[in-house]
Amino acid sequence: MENKLVFVKENEVVTDSVTIAEMFDKEHKNVLRDIATQMEYAGEEFSQLNFEQCDYINDSAKGINRHRKYKKFNLTEEAFTLIVFSYNTKEAVQTKIRFIQEFKRMKEYIQSQERPKAMNDKESLLASMKITIQLNEDVDGMKEDIKQLRHDIDKRITLDYSQQQAMRNAVNRRVHKLWNEGMIDKSIYEKTRRVYSALWKNLKDAYRVNAYSNISQKDFDEAMSFVEGWRPIFNGKYSA
Template sequence: MTSLVILRDRQAVTTSLQVAEAFDKKHKDVLEAIDNKIQSAEISAHYQNMFVEGEYKDSRSRSQRMYYMNRDGFSFIAFGFTGSKADEFKLKYIRSFNKMEEHIKKQQLKLSDSPREKLRLMFEFQEEVADRVEAVESDVEYLKDNQLLTEPDYRTISTMVRNKIRIICTQQHLNSKAKTELFKDLNSSIKRITGAAARNRIKAKQFDEVVKFINNWMPSTATMTIIDQMDLLEDE
Protein backbone atom coordinates (compact mmCIF):
# COMPACT_ATOMS: atom_id res chain seq x y z
CA MET A 1 0.00 0.00 0.00
CA THR A 2 1.22 3.53 -0.75
CA SER A 3 1.57 6.14 1.98
CA LEU A 4 -1.67 6.53 3.89
CA VAL A 5 -1.34 10.31 4.05
CA ILE A 6 0.45 12.52 1.54
CA LEU A 7 1.40 16.17 1.22
CA ARG A 8 -0.57 18.23 -1.31
CA ASP A 9 -0.65 22.02 -1.50
CA ARG A 10 1.05 22.13 1.92
CA GLN A 11 -1.79 20.16 3.50
CA ALA A 12 -1.96 16.60 4.87
CA VAL A 13 -4.42 14.65 2.72
CA THR A 14 -5.29 11.14 1.64
CA THR A 15 -7.14 9.91 -1.44
CA SER A 16 -10.28 7.94 -2.20
CA LEU A 17 -8.05 5.31 -3.83
CA GLN A 18 -6.03 4.83 -0.66
CA VAL A 19 -9.16 4.65 1.47
CA ALA A 20 -10.73 2.06 -0.86
CA GLU A 21 -7.57 -0.06 -0.76
CA ALA A 22 -7.09 0.18 3.00
CA PHE A 23 -10.67 -0.70 3.88
CA ASP A 24 -11.10 -3.30 1.14
CA LYS A 25 -13.86 -1.29 -0.56
CA LYS A 26 -14.64 -0.79 -4.23
CA HIS A 27 -13.35 2.59 -5.34
CA LYS A 28 -16.66 3.41 -7.01
CA ASP A 29 -18.43 2.90 -3.66
CA VAL A 30 -16.07 5.31 -1.91
CA LEU A 31 -16.61 7.84 -4.73
CA GLU A 32 -20.37 7.44 -4.38
CA ALA A 33 -20.20 8.03 -0.62
CA ILE A 34 -18.22 11.25 -1.15
CA ASP A 35 -20.49 12.41 -3.98
CA ASN A 36 -23.53 11.91 -1.77
CA LYS A 37 -22.02 14.04 0.98
CA ILE A 38 -20.96 16.84 -1.37
CA GLN A 39 -24.39 16.88 -3.01
CA SER A 40 -26.14 17.15 0.36
CA ALA A 41 -28.09 20.39 -0.14
CA GLU A 42 -27.99 21.52 3.49
CA ILE A 43 -24.24 21.62 4.13
CA SER A 44 -22.63 21.00 0.75
CA ALA A 45 -20.28 24.00 1.10
CA HIS A 46 -18.87 22.55 4.30
CA TYR A 47 -18.16 19.20 2.64
CA GLN A 48 -16.59 20.88 -0.37
CA ASN A 49 -13.86 22.19 1.95
CA MET A 50 -13.03 18.61 2.86
CA PHE A 51 -12.84 17.06 -0.63
CA VAL A 52 -11.12 18.09 -3.86
CA GLU A 53 -11.69 16.14 -7.06
CA GLY A 54 -8.66 14.90 -8.97
CA GLU A 55 -7.63 12.32 -11.54
CA TYR A 56 -5.42 9.26 -11.78
CA LYS A 57 -4.36 6.90 -14.55
CA ASP A 58 -5.73 3.38 -14.37
CA SER A 59 -3.91 0.24 -15.53
CA ARG A 60 -4.86 1.06 -19.14
CA SER A 61 -3.61 4.68 -18.87
CA ARG A 62 -7.14 6.07 -18.87
CA SER A 63 -7.98 9.11 -16.76
CA GLN A 64 -10.31 8.26 -13.89
CA ARG A 65 -11.96 10.29 -11.12
CA MET A 66 -10.67 10.30 -7.57
CA TYR A 67 -10.87 12.58 -4.54
CA TYR A 68 -8.29 14.11 -2.25
CA MET A 69 -9.59 14.54 1.30
CA ASN A 70 -8.26 16.17 4.44
CA ARG A 71 -8.56 14.72 7.95
CA ASP A 72 -12.15 15.91 8.36
CA GLY A 73 -13.19 14.46 5.03
CA PHE A 74 -11.55 11.15 5.88
CA SER A 75 -13.37 11.08 9.23
CA PHE A 76 -16.77 11.62 7.63
CA ILE A 77 -16.21 8.82 5.14
CA ALA A 78 -14.22 6.23 7.07
CA PHE A 79 -15.90 6.34 10.46
CA GLY A 80 -18.90 4.61 8.90
CA PHE A 81 -16.74 1.54 8.26
CA THR A 82 -16.98 -1.04 11.05
CA GLY A 83 -15.08 -4.05 12.28
CA SER A 84 -11.76 -4.57 14.08
CA LYS A 85 -9.75 -4.35 10.84
CA ALA A 86 -11.46 -1.08 9.93
CA ASP A 87 -10.74 0.36 13.38
CA GLU A 88 -7.08 -0.54 13.01
CA PHE A 89 -6.86 1.38 9.74
CA LYS A 90 -8.77 4.37 11.13
CA LEU A 91 -6.24 4.75 13.91
CA LYS A 92 -3.35 4.32 11.45
CA TYR A 93 -4.77 7.11 9.30
CA ILE A 94 -5.20 9.39 12.32
CA ARG A 95 -1.58 8.81 13.33
CA SER A 96 -0.46 9.40 9.75
CA PHE A 97 -2.34 12.69 9.54
CA ASN A 98 -0.73 13.79 12.80
CA LYS A 99 2.73 12.83 11.58
CA MET A 100 2.35 14.63 8.25
CA GLU A 101 0.96 17.76 9.89
CA GLU A 102 3.85 17.76 12.36
CA HIS A 103 6.27 17.52 9.43
CA ILE A 104 4.57 20.48 7.70
CA LYS A 105 4.89 22.61 10.82
CA LYS A 106 8.56 21.75 11.25
CA GLN A 107 9.22 22.71 7.64
CA GLN A 108 7.48 26.04 8.22
CA LEU A 109 9.72 26.68 11.21
CA LYS A 110 12.84 25.93 9.18
CA LEU A 111 11.77 28.24 6.35
CA SER A 112 10.97 31.15 8.65
CA ASP A 113 13.78 33.74 8.98
CA SER A 114 12.12 35.92 11.62
CA PRO A 115 12.71 34.85 15.27
CA ARG A 116 9.32 36.31 16.16
CA GLU A 117 7.67 34.37 13.35
CA LYS A 118 9.44 31.21 14.47
CA LEU A 119 8.20 31.74 18.00
CA ARG A 120 4.66 32.34 16.76
CA LEU A 121 4.73 29.20 14.63
CA MET A 122 6.15 27.18 17.50
CA PHE A 123 3.35 28.20 19.86
CA GLU A 124 0.81 27.58 17.12
CA PHE A 125 2.32 24.16 16.48
CA GLN A 126 2.19 23.23 20.17
CA GLU A 127 -1.45 24.27 20.38
CA GLU A 128 -2.32 22.23 17.31
CA VAL A 129 -0.49 19.18 18.65
CA ALA A 130 -2.50 19.44 21.89
CA ASP A 131 -5.71 19.77 19.87
CA ARG A 132 -4.79 16.75 17.72
CA VAL A 133 -4.02 14.61 20.77
CA GLU A 134 -7.40 15.53 22.21
CA ALA A 135 -9.04 14.78 18.86
CA VAL A 136 -7.37 11.36 18.62
CA GLU A 137 -8.45 10.49 22.15
CA SER A 138 -11.97 11.58 21.27
CA ASP A 139 -11.90 9.51 18.06
CA VAL A 140 -10.70 6.42 19.93
CA GLU A 141 -13.40 6.86 22.57
CA TYR A 142 -16.02 7.29 19.84
CA LEU A 143 -14.89 4.08 18.16
CA LYS A 144 -15.03 2.17 21.44
CA ASP A 145 -18.52 3.46 22.23
CA ASN A 146 -19.96 2.85 18.76
CA GLN A 147 -18.22 -0.32 17.63
CA LEU A 148 -20.84 -2.84 16.48
CA LEU A 149 -20.83 -6.52 17.35
CA THR A 150 -18.13 -8.59 15.72
CA GLU A 151 -19.36 -11.35 13.43
CA PRO A 152 -18.61 -14.13 15.99
CA ASP A 153 -20.50 -12.26 18.74
CA TYR A 154 -23.43 -11.61 16.39
CA ARG A 155 -23.58 -15.34 15.56
CA THR A 156 -23.43 -16.18 19.28
CA ILE A 157 -26.44 -13.97 20.04
CA SER A 158 -28.39 -15.33 17.05
CA THR A 159 -27.70 -18.90 18.20
CA MET A 160 -28.76 -18.06 21.75
CA VAL A 161 -32.04 -16.59 20.50
CA ARG A 162 -32.82 -19.72 18.45
CA ASN A 163 -31.92 -22.03 21.34
CA LYS A 164 -33.99 -20.05 23.82
CA ILE A 165 -37.07 -20.25 21.60
CA ARG A 166 -36.49 -23.95 20.91
CA ILE A 167 -36.25 -24.76 24.63
CA ILE A 168 -39.46 -22.86 25.47
CA CYS A 169 -41.34 -24.49 22.60
CA THR A 170 -40.16 -27.94 23.67
CA GLN A 171 -41.01 -27.39 27.33
CA GLN A 172 -44.48 -26.01 26.61
CA HIS A 173 -45.23 -28.15 23.54
CA LEU A 174 -45.77 -25.14 21.28
CA ASN A 175 -46.18 -25.25 17.50
CA SER A 176 -44.49 -23.26 14.72
CA LYS A 177 -47.03 -20.43 14.88
CA ALA A 178 -46.25 -19.99 18.56
CA LYS A 179 -42.54 -20.03 17.73
CA THR A 180 -43.06 -17.07 15.39
CA GLU A 181 -44.73 -15.07 18.17
CA LEU A 182 -41.92 -15.91 20.58
CA PHE A 183 -39.29 -14.76 18.10
CA LYS A 184 -41.15 -11.48 17.62
CA ASP A 185 -41.36 -10.98 21.39
CA LEU A 186 -37.70 -11.75 22.10
CA ASN A 187 -36.34 -9.72 19.16
CA SER A 188 -38.54 -6.78 20.12
CA SER A 189 -37.30 -6.97 23.71
CA ILE A 190 -33.65 -7.02 22.61
CA LYS A 191 -34.25 -3.94 20.46
CA ARG A 192 -35.83 -2.12 23.40
CA ILE A 193 -33.02 -2.77 25.87
CA THR A 194 -30.25 -1.94 23.36
CA GLY A 195 -31.89 0.82 21.33
CA ALA A 196 -30.73 -1.00 18.19
CA ALA A 197 -32.91 -1.11 15.08
CA ALA A 198 -31.83 -4.71 14.44
CA ARG A 199 -29.61 -7.34 16.04
CA ASN A 200 -26.74 -6.54 13.66
CA ARG A 201 -26.77 -2.94 14.96
CA ILE A 202 -26.13 -3.92 18.58
CA LYS A 203 -22.96 -2.34 19.96
CA ALA A 204 -20.04 -4.51 21.01
CA LYS A 205 -20.10 -3.10 24.53
CA GLN A 206 -23.71 -4.36 24.91
CA PHE A 207 -22.81 -8.01 24.21
CA ASP A 208 -22.64 -9.17 27.85
CA GLU A 209 -25.86 -7.34 28.70
CA VAL A 210 -27.71 -8.99 25.80
CA VAL A 211 -26.37 -12.45 26.66
CA LYS A 212 -27.57 -12.08 30.25
CA PHE A 213 -30.94 -10.80 29.07
CA ILE A 214 -31.50 -13.74 26.71
CA ASN A 215 -30.55 -16.24 29.41
CA ASN A 216 -33.13 -14.72 31.80
CA TRP A 217 -35.82 -13.89 29.22
CA MET A 218 -39.32 -15.30 29.40
CA PRO A 219 -42.14 -14.49 26.97
CA SER A 220 -44.48 -11.67 27.96
CA THR A 221 -48.03 -12.27 29.21
CA ALA A 222 -49.36 -10.62 26.05
CA THR A 223 -47.42 -13.03 23.83
CA MET A 224 -48.56 -16.07 25.78
CA THR A 225 -52.16 -14.82 25.60
CA ILE A 226 -51.89 -14.53 21.82
CA ILE A 227 -50.50 -18.08 21.65
CA ASP A 228 -53.33 -19.40 23.82
CA GLN A 229 -55.85 -17.67 21.57
CA MET A 230 -54.29 -19.31 18.50
CA ASP A 231 -54.57 -22.71 20.18
CA LEU A 232 -58.25 -22.09 20.93
CA LEU A 233 -58.96 -21.17 17.31
CA GLU A 234 -57.28 -24.34 16.10
CA ASP A 235 -59.33 -26.45 18.52
CA GLU A 236 -62.65 -25.03 17.26
Protein backbone atom coordinates (compact mmCIF):
# COMPACT_ATOMS: atom_id res chain seq x y z
CA MET A 1 0.00 0.00 0.00
CA GLU A 2 1.07 3.61 -0.43
CA ASN A 3 2.96 5.21 2.43
CA LYS A 4 0.50 7.84 3.64
CA LEU A 5 -2.13 8.24 6.35
CA VAL A 6 -5.07 9.47 4.28
CA PHE A 7 -5.92 9.54 0.59
CA VAL A 8 -8.67 10.57 -1.80
CA LYS A 9 -11.20 7.96 -2.91
CA GLU A 10 -14.04 9.09 -5.17
CA ASN A 11 -13.73 12.70 -3.96
CA GLU A 12 -13.77 11.60 -0.30
CA VAL A 13 -10.80 11.78 2.07
CA VAL A 14 -10.37 8.34 3.66
CA THR A 15 -7.88 6.09 5.41
CA ASP A 16 -7.87 2.30 5.52
CA SER A 17 -7.69 -0.53 8.05
CA VAL A 18 -4.15 -1.55 7.01
CA THR A 19 -2.82 1.94 7.75
CA ILE A 20 -4.63 2.02 11.10
CA ALA A 21 -3.14 -1.35 12.07
CA GLU A 22 0.36 -0.22 11.13
CA MET A 23 0.26 3.18 12.82
CA PHE A 24 -1.39 1.96 16.05
CA ASP A 25 0.89 -1.11 16.20
CA LYS A 26 -2.00 -3.59 16.04
CA GLU A 27 -2.67 -6.83 14.17
CA HIS A 28 -4.76 -6.13 11.06
CA LYS A 29 -7.14 -8.96 11.97
CA ASN A 30 -7.85 -7.21 15.29
CA VAL A 31 -8.63 -3.92 13.53
CA LEU A 32 -11.00 -5.81 11.19
CA ARG A 33 -12.68 -7.29 14.25
CA ASP A 34 -13.12 -3.81 15.76
CA ILE A 35 -14.61 -2.59 12.47
CA ALA A 36 -17.09 -5.48 12.33
CA THR A 37 -18.21 -4.75 15.88
CA GLN A 38 -18.68 -1.01 15.31
CA MET A 39 -20.51 -1.56 12.00
CA GLU A 40 -22.96 -3.79 13.82
CA TYR A 41 -23.46 -1.20 16.55
CA ALA A 42 -23.68 1.76 14.13
CA GLY A 43 -26.29 0.23 11.86
CA GLU A 44 -26.59 -0.32 8.13
CA GLU A 45 -27.16 3.29 7.04
CA PHE A 46 -24.04 4.71 8.74
CA SER A 47 -21.91 1.71 7.76
CA GLN A 48 -22.77 1.95 4.06
CA LEU A 49 -21.83 5.63 3.99
CA ASN A 50 -18.61 5.40 5.96
CA PHE A 51 -17.09 1.91 5.50
CA GLU A 52 -16.09 0.42 2.15
CA GLN A 53 -14.81 -3.15 1.92
CA CYS A 54 -12.20 -3.78 -0.78
CA ASP A 55 -9.18 -5.95 -1.58
CA TYR A 56 -5.45 -5.30 -1.52
CA ILE A 57 -2.20 -7.14 -2.25
CA ASN A 58 0.15 -7.60 0.71
CA ASP A 59 3.53 -6.53 -0.68
CA SER A 60 5.37 -8.05 2.29
CA ALA A 61 3.89 -11.53 1.79
CA LYS A 62 6.11 -14.28 0.43
CA GLY A 63 5.76 -17.55 -1.46
CA ILE A 64 2.30 -18.63 -2.52
CA ASN A 65 0.72 -15.71 -0.61
CA ARG A 66 2.66 -13.13 -2.61
CA HIS A 67 -0.18 -12.40 -5.05
CA ARG A 68 -3.06 -13.30 -2.77
CA LYS A 69 -5.78 -10.71 -2.26
CA TYR A 70 -6.68 -9.73 1.30
CA LYS A 71 -9.71 -7.92 2.67
CA LYS A 72 -9.46 -4.40 4.05
CA PHE A 73 -11.79 -1.45 4.67
CA ASN A 74 -11.60 2.17 3.58
CA LEU A 75 -12.89 4.49 6.33
CA THR A 76 -14.13 8.07 6.28
CA GLU A 77 -13.00 10.40 9.05
CA GLU A 78 -16.23 9.63 10.96
CA ALA A 79 -15.63 5.88 10.69
CA PHE A 80 -11.97 6.27 11.68
CA THR A 81 -12.95 8.27 14.78
CA LEU A 82 -15.45 5.58 15.77
CA ILE A 83 -12.93 2.72 15.43
CA VAL A 84 -10.02 4.32 17.31
CA PHE A 85 -12.18 5.93 20.02
CA SER A 86 -11.10 3.28 22.57
CA TYR A 87 -7.38 3.41 21.70
CA ASN A 88 -6.33 5.57 24.64
CA THR A 89 -2.68 4.99 25.49
CA LYS A 90 -0.54 8.13 25.36
CA GLU A 91 1.05 6.98 22.13
CA ALA A 92 -2.34 6.13 20.57
CA VAL A 93 -3.74 9.56 21.44
CA GLN A 94 -0.79 11.26 19.75
CA THR A 95 -1.34 9.10 16.68
CA LYS A 96 -5.05 9.98 16.60
CA ILE A 97 -4.19 13.67 16.69
CA ARG A 98 -1.92 13.25 13.68
CA PHE A 99 -4.62 11.40 11.73
CA ILE A 100 -7.18 14.10 12.53
CA GLN A 101 -4.75 16.80 11.42
CA GLU A 102 -4.07 14.94 8.16
CA PHE A 103 -7.82 14.56 7.44
CA LYS A 104 -8.29 18.30 8.01
CA ARG A 105 -5.24 19.32 6.00
CA MET A 106 -6.13 17.08 3.05
CA LYS A 107 -9.68 18.43 2.92
CA GLU A 108 -8.40 22.01 3.02
CA TYR A 109 -5.82 21.24 0.37
CA ILE A 110 -8.42 19.78 -1.98
CA GLN A 111 -10.76 22.73 -1.44
CA SER A 112 -7.95 25.20 -2.13
CA GLN A 113 -6.99 23.71 -5.48
CA GLU A 114 -8.26 25.70 -8.42
CA ARG A 115 -8.39 22.94 -10.97
CA PRO A 116 -9.50 23.51 -14.57
CA LYS A 117 -12.94 22.25 -15.43
CA ALA A 118 -11.50 19.62 -17.76
CA MET A 119 -8.23 18.23 -16.40
CA ASN A 120 -6.46 15.80 -18.70
CA ASP A 121 -4.92 12.53 -17.50
CA LYS A 122 -1.39 13.96 -17.26
CA GLU A 123 -2.47 16.94 -15.16
CA SER A 124 -4.53 14.70 -12.89
CA LEU A 125 -1.57 12.34 -12.36
CA LEU A 126 0.78 15.22 -11.54
CA ALA A 127 -1.66 16.69 -9.01
CA SER A 128 -2.05 13.29 -7.33
CA MET A 129 1.73 12.81 -7.18
CA LYS A 130 2.18 16.22 -5.56
CA ILE A 131 -0.27 15.36 -2.78
CA THR A 132 1.38 11.96 -2.24
CA ILE A 133 4.88 13.46 -1.96
CA GLN A 134 3.76 16.03 0.62
CA LEU A 135 1.97 13.43 2.74
CA ASN A 136 4.84 10.93 2.54
CA GLU A 137 7.25 13.51 3.95
CA ASP A 138 4.93 14.14 6.89
CA VAL A 139 4.47 10.41 7.58
CA ASP A 140 8.24 9.87 7.73
CA GLY A 141 8.49 12.65 10.32
CA MET A 142 5.58 11.22 12.27
CA LYS A 143 7.17 7.76 12.45
CA GLU A 144 10.35 9.29 13.86
CA ASP A 145 8.27 11.12 16.49
CA ILE A 146 6.56 7.85 17.48
CA LYS A 147 9.92 6.06 17.67
CA GLN A 148 11.27 8.78 19.99
CA LEU A 149 8.08 8.66 22.09
CA ARG A 150 8.44 4.89 22.56
CA HIS A 151 12.07 5.37 23.60
CA ASP A 152 11.10 8.05 26.14
CA ILE A 153 8.33 5.85 27.58
CA ASP A 154 10.75 2.91 27.96
CA LYS A 155 13.17 5.13 29.90
CA ARG A 156 10.42 6.21 32.32
CA ILE A 157 9.34 2.66 33.23
CA THR A 158 11.44 1.73 36.26
CA LEU A 159 12.07 -1.60 37.99
CA ASP A 160 9.00 -3.38 39.33
CA TYR A 161 8.88 -5.08 42.73
CA SER A 162 10.11 -8.48 41.51
CA GLN A 163 13.03 -6.91 39.64
CA GLN A 164 14.00 -4.86 42.70
CA GLN A 165 13.95 -8.03 44.82
CA ALA A 166 16.07 -9.87 42.24
CA MET A 167 18.61 -7.06 42.26
CA ARG A 168 18.82 -7.02 46.08
CA ASN A 169 19.40 -10.78 46.04
CA ALA A 170 22.11 -10.41 43.41
CA VAL A 171 23.88 -7.74 45.51
CA ASN A 172 23.74 -9.99 48.59
CA ARG A 173 25.18 -12.93 46.67
CA ARG A 174 27.97 -10.85 45.17
CA VAL A 175 29.08 -9.30 48.46
CA HIS A 176 29.03 -12.67 50.26
CA LYS A 177 31.03 -14.28 47.47
CA LEU A 178 33.69 -11.56 47.44
CA TRP A 179 33.95 -11.50 51.25
CA ASN A 180 33.98 -15.26 51.83
CA GLU A 181 36.47 -16.00 49.03
CA GLY A 182 38.95 -13.40 50.25
CA MET A 183 38.55 -11.12 47.22
CA ILE A 184 38.17 -8.02 49.44
CA ASP A 185 41.03 -5.97 50.94
CA LYS A 186 39.76 -6.04 54.51
CA SER A 187 42.18 -3.33 55.57
CA ILE A 188 40.06 -0.97 53.46
CA TYR A 189 36.65 -2.58 53.88
CA GLU A 190 36.68 -3.61 57.56
CA LYS A 191 33.04 -4.71 57.48
CA THR A 192 30.71 -6.09 54.82
CA ARG A 193 28.44 -3.07 55.16
CA ARG A 194 31.17 -0.95 53.54
CA VAL A 195 31.28 -3.38 50.63
CA TYR A 196 27.50 -3.14 50.26
CA SER A 197 27.72 0.64 50.34
CA ALA A 198 30.42 0.69 47.66
CA LEU A 199 28.50 -1.67 45.35
CA TRP A 200 25.23 0.27 45.61
CA LYS A 201 27.05 3.57 45.02
CA ASN A 202 28.85 2.25 41.94
CA LEU A 203 25.57 0.83 40.58
CA LYS A 204 23.68 4.12 41.01
CA ASP A 205 26.55 6.11 39.51
CA ALA A 206 26.71 3.76 36.52
CA TYR A 207 23.01 4.35 35.69
CA ARG A 208 22.85 7.97 36.91
CA VAL A 209 20.02 7.45 39.38
CA ASN A 210 19.58 8.50 43.00
CA ALA A 211 18.09 5.11 43.98
CA TYR A 212 18.54 1.70 42.39
CA SER A 213 14.74 1.35 42.08
CA ASN A 214 14.83 4.19 39.53
CA ILE A 215 16.85 2.14 37.04
CA SER A 216 14.72 1.64 33.91
CA GLN A 217 13.32 -1.80 33.12
CA LYS A 218 15.06 -1.83 29.76
CA ASP A 219 18.42 -1.69 31.63
CA PHE A 220 17.53 -4.45 34.13
CA ASP A 221 19.51 -7.30 32.51
CA GLU A 222 22.54 -5.06 31.97
CA ALA A 223 22.39 -3.84 35.59
CA MET A 224 22.21 -7.43 36.86
CA SER A 225 25.33 -8.27 34.85
CA PHE A 226 27.03 -5.20 36.35
CA VAL A 227 26.28 -6.46 39.89
CA GLU A 228 27.36 -10.04 39.15
CA GLY A 229 30.72 -8.88 37.76
CA TRP A 230 31.39 -6.05 40.21
CA ARG A 231 34.58 -5.73 42.26
CA PRO A 232 35.39 -2.85 44.64
CA ILE A 233 37.93 -0.27 43.53
CA PHE A 234 40.17 1.83 45.83
CA ASN A 235 42.35 4.70 44.58
CA GLY A 236 41.74 3.64 40.99
CA LYS A 237 42.69 -0.02 41.55
CA TYR A 238 40.79 -3.14 42.50
CA SER A 239 40.94 -3.73 46.24
CA ALA A 240 42.11 -7.31 45.87
